[in-house]
Amino acid sequence: MACQQARGSTCGDLFERCKPYIAMVSLQFGYAGMNVITKVSLNHGMSHYVLVTYRHAFAVLSIAPFALIMERKTRPKITFSLLIQIFVLGLLGPVVDQNFYYAGLKFTSPTFSCAMSNILPAMTFVMAVLFRMEKVNLRKVMYQAKVVGTLVTVAGAMLMTLYKGPIVEMVWTRRVHPHQANVPVSMESDDKDWFKGSIFLIIATLAWASLFILQTYTLRSFSSAPLSLTSLICFMGTMQALVVTLVMEHRTNVWSIGFDMNLLAAAYAGIVTSSIAYYVQGQVIQKRGPVFASAFSPLMMIIVAIMGSFILAEKIYLGGVLGAILIVAGLYSVLWGKYKENKEKKEMEAMALPVKSVEASNGKFIDMIEVVGEIEMEKAMNKAVVKVSAPAPGEEAKA
Template sequence: MSMESLLPFLGMVMAILAQAANMVVNKAAMSKGTNKYIMVVYANGLSTLILLPPALFFHHRSGRPPLTFSILCRFFMLALFGGSAQIFGFVGIEYSSATLGTAMLNLIPAFTFILAIIFRMEKVQWRSSSSNAKILGTIASITGAFVVTFYKGQPIMLLPSSHPLNLFSSKSNWVLGGLFLAADSFFTSLWYILQASTLKKYPAVVVIVCFQCLFTTVQSALFTLIAVKDANAWELRLDMGLIAVLYTAIVSIVLRYTITTWCVRKAGALFCSMFKPLGIIFGVIMGAIFLGDPFYFGSLVGALIIVTGFYAVMWGKAREENLVEGGSRWESLGQNKAPLLQNNIQEKHNCTSILCK
């Protein structure tokens, strides 16, 4: 494996590891009493401060188009979808576990496919194997999500109850957590679709992320002021809550997004998507070691179904891209051959004329 192909591979492994670790860190912070809504506010606020200088620099140097009201509205909606996904995700792992959270992230391609059909960004061709693969993969992913949500089963990996960091509470509502995590994946899919169209109109990643973090900070702050009545909850101490905010802002939002964006540019979106199931493995290991979370049989079965559906959707997408690429090559080849054919005909005509003379 060359260094050019090795770096995106290592980058995506690091990005997925950072994402899984973020769920574990946030779960630990919430179990210690840190408010989930306040973490969203502080994390996005800190991310805004970190991204503001490079956003201003790149916007000034690159000569981007002006920030119109329409573009700002898109940024606002991106923040609304992204912030909602963060809140639903935090609530989901608070009620369930980080392992379930990483498993449910694999629903994103299925939800994105459904939304693309609804918004007429995707056409279903029933006789096409790629479309059928995406449809069956979507059904499998949603089925797997139902399994991990509504069927818990027996624990198949359980640390001793005396583990000092065993934070899994019997009061946690597994089903409700699974539904919130499904909502997280749904809003993330909406965010992906809107982000793709926004980048076409305003191709400045750092500026978009900076404004998104800014708007998410404002939106989540307004929501938190209504939802959280205790003023003391806003106080951050030198504990797990502060670590969670710093980790989410610096690693999960700024660094992970930067690494993922770089990997997408180097290796393509499909390559990066194939690493999503790694989050389940990382989530299980870190959840068991640092939180003492048990791993249930239902989670294993459901995760396997979700991953199968995930790869079916990705296979269908890859096949479509190959067909489109192949068609473009044939079209280009045909355009290149046409003048040559005309030249050959003209040369033969000239030769015939000379012989006739």
């Protein structure tokens, strides 16, 4: 019986440790699907400004009811400072990031867009170091692994972008040609403004990295109400995106949407990659930090490359395969460094003895080490720490 309980406890602990990894890998599949579906929608003429507005309207409708019911008692008071933070989060994510990303996606391709956005871990890591959210001590191997892994990841993304090489024939692409797939011919045209698309994607990635950093700060106030924070970000983003769309689009027919790919793109992106993604991303950031959450983004490019070859008949080149290998190696290095850092932090917390302030009868406070249990007693003895229990002045007279 005891063995079964121990085995169950071990499995439970293992699952808890794996939850952040499972959550972030699952999100990359969601982002990959969004890229492919959105590319088809944009190629059918949908305005990316309208798409962003509809996307976050769907996000609000999908998550706000849960926030209102489940967090009605734990929701913090919205101060002016928090309101400004939510406003900036809505501006960075729904407006700047997604509008520029969709514009870059329209000028390039899903695989190229994902490749350019893989500078996200490097940007997030640099910003986290500047804001003192991450430590860098190059004398230790785990910090070296984080830095080197970030650089290798970016190198892999740049390799996919700058070097094509020969076409790699996959089993599922040997008999598939662009004109045989249900894809508009314009998707393979050569008149795409790749440079302009690259600039848009870099701006979008910078906004995304800033979102990770600011969300880390805001979550400290919304630690008990993450659904409410996600709802507020999506609502603020919807209002801001609506204003931007009214300014940029003067035709009323751009708002028309039916039961087609445009509706699917807006609903899928809003529910999966906005409401669910913001919530899951926030939970992972609370536990592991912004760098850990951003380190998984390179996986999205590999998934999109495979999905693009299936659905969009995109060609896979040798440079893409080599870049994917570098990305996986860099991702593993970053995650290994984060794992070692987290393990060291837990060991330091376990070794630290709690200090308890005890008030004596004379009104002064005495700091005493509180030792509970045999394990803590052994640690205290090993450190030659002795706890002395003595009656406070006046107590002995009473006795």
